[in-house]
Structures are given as structure tokens and as C-alpha cells.
Amino acid sequence: MKRPLVGALAAALLGATAATGLAATPALAAPHDTPTGSTTGATGTVSTTGTGFHRADAPAPAVDAAPEARDGLRAPDFAGTVALSNCSGSLVRVPQSEPTDPALVLSNGHCLESGMPGPGEVVVDQPSSRRFTLLDARANDVATLRATKVAYGTMTRTDVSLYELNSTYAQIESRYGIEALDIAPEHPSAGTDITVVSGYWKRTYSCRIDTFVYELREAGWSFSDSIRYTPECDTIGGTSGSPIVNDATGEVIGVNNTGNTDGGRCTLNNPCEVDENGDVTVHEGINYGQQTYLLTDCIGTGNKLDLGLPECELPRP
Numbered sequence: 001m002k003r004p005l006v007g008a009l010a011a012a013l014l015g016a017t018a019a020t021g022l023a024a025t026p027a028l029a030a031p032h033d034t035p036t037g038s039t040t041g042a043t044g045t046v047s048t049t050g051t052g053f054h055r056a057d058a059p060a061p062a063v064d065a066a067p068e069a070r071d072g073l074r075a076p077d078f079a080g081t082v083a084l085s086n087c088s089g090s091l092v093r094v095p096q097s098e099p100t101d102p103a104l105v106l107s108n109g110h111c112l113e114s115g116m117p118g119p120g121e122v123v124v125d126q127p128s129s130r131r132f133t134l135l136d137a138r139a140n141d142v143a144t145l146r147a148t149k150v151a152y153g154t155m156t157r158t159d160v161s162l163y164e165l166n167s168t169y170a171q172i173e174s175r176y177g178i179e180a181l182d183i184a185p186e187h188p189s190a191g192t193d194i195t196v197v198s199g200y201w202k203r204t205y206s207c208r209i210d211t212f213v214y215e216l217r218e219a220g221w222s223f224s225d226s227i228r229y230t231p232e233c234d235t236i237g238g239t240s241g242s243p244i245v246n247d248a249t250g251e252v253i254g255v256n257n258t259g260n261t262d263g264g265r266c267t268l269n270n271p272c273e274v275d276e277n278g279d280v281t282v283h284e285g286i287n288y289g290q291q292t293y294l295l296t297d298c299i300g301t302g303n304k305l306d307l308g309l310p311e312c313e314l315p316r317p
Contacts, residue, residue, distance in 0.1 A: 001218070184296075195244075
């Protein structure tokens, strides 16, 4: 999972990983981490060799302040994306959201400050004062947003977190001129041009949806109907939680979460694909995301999560 390790805890966890083959849960790089190699950025070179984990204190790659057009479509910019302490995310709304509703931030379940939820675990309505750095179109930091709670978080069947903020959409737009990104209410299609927009690294990755994976299995976790990218989206640690944006519509259709680092089979940082017959396939170097249309059926009046809504299919506690 592409999330960076932090400080001294990283060394201790890496030692534990070497001994057991598994990583401990709190504040570590979950299944989406870094492919081998290096990226040269504005402040130096980011090493991505070794364990596949990507440290939070590494220098960032250069900012993609003006993403290039591709096939007549301009790649989405950074407006509405956010940087977490260890991941990426985005300010989002669903079709039923109102300007006066408390705003929501979307990221991964494995990016929760409390650590990675275990298989079958669902976090709902947990107090949080987490902060998010809001970016404008050219990836400038324009504001610090604050959560009041984790509305939802899980790594069961999907890998998603939703934070409720202490500001409304109208307040954010009035103060900073930034609108939330719309979450598309429909299942996306294979072949769609997409861009993964990382607020953490201030970098974009453009490719297409290659296909949808029946089951993506990683260590003890299992994700359903995952998005597999074409190889151009070579996302790295810290891009976890980035919105996957449909280039044609500007809508969020998924959230970036994991990739196979070195060809391992169904292990941490090496998810495998499992089809309807139970056959396992490994695609080294390929990255994945989780769909977000399911969220639109689980948010009710006042932008409140309601897992009891008739069409809501998100996992429940």
C-alpha cells in the first residue's frame, strides 16, 4: 500500500518485517509502496530501492503544475486535492451534498491515523482532529482544513476513509476559492482516461483503466472490483489516497491504494489478482485503486454517512 513510513518507527517496523514477513499495523506503509528505482525532483533524488517503503521525510518530486494534454484531454489539476501527514487525499462531495453541509475528505482506510484497520474491521464516527493541507490548481498550499471525525474507514472489500470537516463547502469556497471534487455515482468503464492526482507529492500520473479485478488480495486483506491501471500510472509511496479522476468529466471515480512492488504473490506490497475460479495472477509493477461510486449510495441528509440506506453496499461494523 503506497503510504510512507515515519521516522524512527520505520526502522523498528522494517526490522520486524524482515523477521516475520509481515508489517506491524500502526503508522506504517500499508500495501501501496514504492517501486524500485529513483525519481529526481526539485529538491533532490528520492530513493525507491530496498524494502519498497517510502519515507515521509524524503524530498518530493517536481511539481506537475501544468499537466500536459493527452488525446485532446487536459489532465486534471490539483485544485481540491489535499496532503495528509502520510498520504494524499481530496475534498469531495456526492450528488446530494449541499453547500451548507460539512465538507468531506476522501483518502484510504490504510491512511487512518489510528493505523490500518484489520480484515473485517470498519471504523465509523470516530473523533478526529486531523489536519489536511488544501491545494489550488497549481499545487500551492492555500489552507489547512481540520477534521471533526472519521465518518468511515475500512480495508474490507475496499480501502477508503472519509473524514468530516469543521468547515462547510460554502465556507471553503468563499475563503479559498476552492471547490470540492464530485464523486461520480456510476461504475466507471475500462479504457477510461484517468489521472491519479497526489496532493502529498504534488504530482500527477496519467494512464487508462486497464480492467477491473474480481478480487485483489494482499496479506490478510481482500479488495473487490478493483481498478487496474495501465503501466503508465507508476505511482509511488505517498500517493495512497489520491483521487482517481476521469479526465473527460473531472469526476472522482476511485481512490489510489496499492501496487505490486517486486513480483511477490499476495503478500504485503505485492497484491495478487484472484479470479472467479480462484486462479491467482501476479502483475509485477502494476498499480491499483478502489472504486468510489459506492459512497454515493451511503451518504444521506446533511452529508452524513448512513450505512442503513436501502442501496448502501459498503461494509458495516
